[in-house]
Amino acid sequence: MPKIVNKQEMREKLLYAALECYYAKGYRNTTMSDIAKTAGVAKGTTYLYFDSKDQLTESLLEMFLCRFEQQTSVIPTCQSLEEFIEVLGNILQVDETQKKYTRIFFDIYGPSFSEAGFTRRLENLYKKFAQLLHRHLKQLQLKEEISPELDTQVLSEVISSFLDGIVLHQCLFDGRTANEKTIKETTLQLLVGGLLKPKSTVLTN
Amino acid sequence: MPKIVNKQEMREKLLYAALECYYAKGYRNTTMSDIAKTAGVAKGTTYLYFDSKDQLTESLLEMFLCRFEQQTSVIPTCQSLEEFIEVLGNILQVDETQKKYTRIFFDIYGPSFSEAGFTRRLENLYKKFAQLLHRHLKQLQLKEEISPELDTQVLSEVISSFLDGIVLHQCLFDGRTANEKTIKETTLQLLVGGLLKPKSTVLTN
Amino acid sequence: MPKIVNKQEMREKLLYAALECYYAKGYRNTTMSDIAKTAGVAKGTTYLYFDSKDQLTESLLEMFLCRFEQQTSVIPTCQSLEEFIEVLGNILQVDETQKKYTRIFFDIYGPSFSEAGFTRRLENLYKKFAQLLHRHLKQLQLKEEISPELDTQVLSEVISSFLDGIVLHQCLFDGRTANEKTIKETTLQLLVGGLLKPKSTVLTN
Amino acid sequence: MPKIVNKQEMREKLLYAALECYYAKGYRNTTMSDIAKTAGVAKGTTYLYFDSKDQLTESLLEMFLCRFEQQTSVIPTCQSLEEFIEVLGNILQVDETQKKYTRIFFDIYGPSFSEAGFTRRLENLYKKFAQLLHRHLKQLQLKEEISPELDTQVLSEVISSFLDGIVLHQCLFDGRTANEKTIKETTLQLLVGGLLKPKSTVLTN
């Protein structure tokens, strides 16, 4: 009988090794040898679990995105605007790990941004997130916690992009004037203000 | 007698050639030969104007960022919230060219996101933009067009990130439910609402 | 208690599996894994019966050559030229299987043609066949069915090569102008003519 | 101005280097590095002249076949059977070089024998040679030097294969009982006999 190995475990081990390497040396400077060595196996072994470097990297993306989806899918339905804002606040709270990974993300998947498949995959992710927000917003509108005039559908997409912008800058830029807590609070204020207020008369367009 | 050439002109020609190639085949699949051929010179000639592919690519970035800076620096001081919102609206208006370049951007500079120097450079760009917004917001606050309770400093950073998020998604994602005009309007509504309203009582954090 | 297997049987099974694979994918594209899978055993098992891929392939050759030798060795002694010609005619009759194997043969053993051992092995095969022909020719000469001036020893070698040439082209080339039956008949005519006729006066060399 | 090189000359240099290596170490054991080194250039240079090892090897084949075609195409029209036999005799005369190359041939192109394109290419070669023989045979038939009953068309193909068989064995097998001269003479005798004699009555098939 041959060695008994947990295939899934080995795959994960290799994926984490890849991540480690990508973070340490960058995607382009990481060889399959590096990944194997980091995982403590031989170069050839890598190819028992992944067809190619590309496929391995794609699997890594899948792992990431699944993780993200799971994170957002566990958000409970909010009973009040206050609760909703708290949920958004949690999303704005980025930790060091997320920062690290955000940077690698562009390193690794930069070239994929030119591919329709990749951006579609990413788009779907944000779409799902927007749908989640949408459900919450409709709830709040029913409960008259937010302005009835808002188009919650579109709004959910806008907020999704909004949060992404904030989080992205949070992850990428270290030396900001304002600290993260202040940024977060101001962001939420801006949001609450926008959600509560009836349609402004300023807009003519 | 050496040929008289405009060094700067040649550099630009090569930079545009590089851009063209990167867009057409991706950064990794573009060789120095490709760039040279597109520019109508020989491979070796490229090295008379740039030390390396890396340096050429860095110069391309510089060209990009300068262009962006110039674009935002010409924004006139706004006399009213309405005018300010219009300015922001213009920023949200992305054309096909910008979409194209956004995608190449990640392809080309993905690996650079792991480098401090690169993100700092980018950060400065957004900082300058935030400063610009800040000037406007202070003006509007003086004129009592927006809530006096707002911390315009922080707010400017938040709005800068906000807009970046919207623009980014606009550039990357094609198949969104809402069309661009609606997105833009809703974004501006949200902003105006947030700017006008006095500090919400919802936030406890 | 070890499984009782017929070692020889297993070897043959593997040899046929190898043959199958070589024919289907070519020698170079056939992996030991392929052979094992085709034989319905695990890769490692192969090495219990053959030291290496090379040795396995050599054994395959051995199997081939033995088969060929057996085929020719059963040829009965001919009582007349007519009978002899019939025997030769049978040799010229190639079936689809032989065609297939001829092509694989060069694929597999091409590199071996540079090795003295291999060509010697092959040479012996043809030598034996020539000896067989020689016996027949001598018989026919005694019976005065063919010209007494012929050097049956040399002639047997020549005919052996002759037949090989015809068979080879028959196996390798599909789109010949003349059909196989005509080729066969013409070949035999040429032979008979050459065998019957007294030494020609044309030759001066 | 860059180095000026004779492209064709370089290609030939590389082809001969490849040949040298193939002969010395076998096709499979020859690396592109070996070929480059033998030609006195760097590995990469090889790829300036040939797309891949396969393409280089194919070019080598082309060179070979062209050479063979040229050799046979210069054969003058024969005025007599005697002359014709002399021509065939020359073809049967193989030198050491031809022997060497015959062996490498199977080493290198063995795998190609399974490919239709390759065998067709080879077949055409022999077809052309047969056509040449055909022209000669018709001439001789007109001059009544050979039997009028012969189907020169088919015969030419048979003789072409016949000669190939003799030459092949001549090239591959060293330790034959009969020496080459005797083989050659006997071959020609057999041929002459077959060509002169009227249709034998032995054949019933």
Add this chain to the structure above:
DNA sequence: GATGAATGAGAATTCATTCAT
């Protein structure tokens, strides 16, 4: 200045063989 032929380090991938179970 300009050219493009030459360079060679470096990467991904394959697969015969080994060996722990």
Add this chain to the structure above:
DNA sequence: TATGAATGAATTCTCATTCAT
């Protein structure tokens, strides 16, 4: 015996950079 996971040497091919002309 039988297995198939693990190994790693070896090979092809790429391309940024150099340099002779």
